[in-house]
Amino acid sequence: MLFVLIWIAVLAASIMLFKYAAGTLSILKPNMLSISFYYSLLVSSFIGSIFIVTDTDHYYMIHKIKDEEVRIIGFFIICAVMFFLPLIMSIVSRLAGFKAEKEFEDYLNAPVVLPFEGRRNEFALLFSALSFICLLAVAYTMIKLDKIPLLELLKGSTNLGELRIEASRGFKGNVLVRNIFAIALTPVLSLVAYVYYVRTRAPHWHVLFLALFGASILIMTYDLAKSPVFFYFISFILLKIYVGTLRFNWKRVFLYGFLGSSLLILMYIFIQGANSLDAFLGYNKGPIGRLIFAQISPTYMHLDYFGDVVPYLYGQSFPGIISDLYNMDQVRSGRIAMMHFFPARIEDGTGGVLNTLFVAEAFANYSYLGVFLSILYIGVLIQVLYICFLRLPKNPVFLSLFIYFTINIPRTLVGGFVDFIVNPIWLIVTAALLGSLFVVRLRLEATAFMKRKGEIGR
Known part of the structure; x- marks a missing residue:
């Protein structure tokens, strides 16, 4: 007591x-x-x-x-x-x-503000190039796998546990390319692309978002991991709330909870092989046991x-x-x-x-x-x-980084302490996004400086 x-x-x-x-x-x-x-x-x-x-x-x-x-x-x-x-x-x-x-x-x-008023094409071009690299990294990851666990699941394979570990620890390609450009950067870039598409409705942002979104789903599910894709969907819910395209209420909370629980049960049935009611409802077994004890x-x-x-x-x-x-x-x-x-x-x-x-x-x-x-x-x-x-200003890059850390900090709290000391993935993701803003800003300032210099010379 x-x-x-x-x-x-x-x-x-x-x-x-x-x-x-x-x-x-x-x-x-x-x-x-x-x-x-x-x-x-x-x-x-x-x-x-x-x-x-x-x-x-x-x-x-x-x-x-x-x-x-x-x-x-x-x-x-x-x-x-x-x-x-x-x-x-x-x-x-x-x-x-x-x-x-x-x-x-x-x-x-607060409304989302778009940086570089009148000169956004330069950022779009740089961002598209970075996105293309990430899409290639996702394709590279799939090519370098002997067997893709997700595909083997659809084929009816029974050794999924071994395939998952092999896909993670036995990866034969460049781990940095997979971890940084495919797994880490691709989902974050999809968030940025979504915000730009919502604010501009430009076709190229729509196409870029769809490509990055599809690649993100693939890279988060190929090894049959259950939590990454859930957190990815949650990040989109958060993004839509912060952008203002989703009004969250209790009806939606219960709906998303029901859909998430249903998907989790299906994944336990097909991936874990759970097939009894006790495996789902027991407080120390199945999804509930995994949540409160695992x-x-x-x-x-x-x-x-x-x-x-x-x-x-x-x-x-x-x-x-x-x-x-x-x-x-x-x-x-x-x-x-x-x-x-x-x-x-x-x-x-x-x-x-x-x-x-x-x-x-x-x-x-x-x-x-x-x-x-x-x-x-x-x-x-x-x-x-x-x-x-x-x-910070509420622009697509800072907002997407905010969502990224909003999702990843809770996950890291139950992942390990040293990831808060030096986390190369966090640093690279942040540097890649802020670097894109910095390069465009530097170019604009250089152009303005040369223009002023030319006017003084005349």
């Missing part, structure tokens, strides 16, 4: 703090912080924690933990995240003079394994660009945990990494100090990003 009371008190405090930091937690007005709260923390982490600490989870991953005290330790660590993360965000807001509710509402209602259980496994069974990693999880400076082999804690708890999956090629709440990887590297510092760092980083985007 004590744990339940603590859980309720922390939830109440977390809701108030997140509402202050975000401006609103209304489902009808989704934003970066509200999605992080509902998806990454409440559903994927906090709900499962009360079942685990009261030993009522009956989840197969938790059964692998040897030290039962980890249930209590994990519970209080997750409670700390729920309370201190939004508290730090709220402190940042106060220091920045950020009026969350007003500034978010103003941004939501993401948070590896946190407890990290607490059980690192420090007691094996030494802490002390920075080995950091990207190669950092670990190489200290002569360390780069390895993710989620991969090590998978190798320890599910060795059979590693051997048969169906095991990847055990992604979980960011504090798990921080703990695996620096124990409880890592947990504290990760909460502090990520709270500051996310709130600064949120404030910056709401204060």
Whole structure:
């Protein structure tokens, strides 16, 4: 009963703090912080924690933990995240003079402005060239696969798990081309193209959007991953809300929820082979179990394994660009945990990494100090990003980047801590889009300078 009371008190405090930091937690007005709260923390982490600490989870991953005290330790660590993360965000807001509710509402209602008035063709040309490169990268990815899992599913193949891992880890082409231009950039460019098409109704933007949209769907489903395509559709819902072409209401929330749930069930039937009612309705099985237990259980496994069974990693999880400076082999804690708890999956090629709440990887590297510092760092980083985007001009590029981070930050919160330290994909996506604006702006200023110089010469 004590744990339940603590859980309720922390939830109440977390809701108030997140509402202050975000401006609103209304489902009808989704934003970066509200999605992080509902998806990454409440559903994927906090709900499962009360079942685990009261030993009522009956989840197969938790059964692998040897030290039962980890249930209590994990519970209080997750409670700390729920309370201190939004508290730090709220402190940042106060220091920045950020009026969350007003500034978010103003941004939501502001019209989208198109940069380079009268000279947009130059940006369109540069953007089209970048889009063409990304489309080629998607085609290149498909060509370099021995077998495309999505195609094999349609053929009736039964070894889909192995094919998915092979498509990801056994890719024979250039991984950078696939990860950067095909997987990362293509969906973001489709968002930009959509905004330009909505605002201009120009045929070339329509064609470009359709090509990028189709390529994005393909690159997100070819390996039979379920979550990327869901988040891609959510990004479009957010974009339409922010652009003003979609008025969100409860009727649409239930409709989209029903369609999403139906698609998820179909994917479980055809990909996972689930065919019983219990597989869908059990709180610790199927889609529900995956939502409330699958993401948070590896946190407890990290607490059980690192420090007691094996030494802490002390920075080995950091990207190669950092670990190489200290002569360390780069390895993710989620991969090590998978190798320890599910060795059979590693051997048969169906095991990847055990992604979980960011504090798990921080703990695996620096124990409880890592947990504290990760909460502090990520709270500051996310709130600064949120404030910056709401204060930037609402043009297609900045808006699309805002949507990109609104979707990817919640996903990364339950993916790993080091991705918030150095994330090459985030940096490249941002540089590619901002670079396009910078190049055109530089060209316009150079043209204006030469024109002024010519007038002075006369």
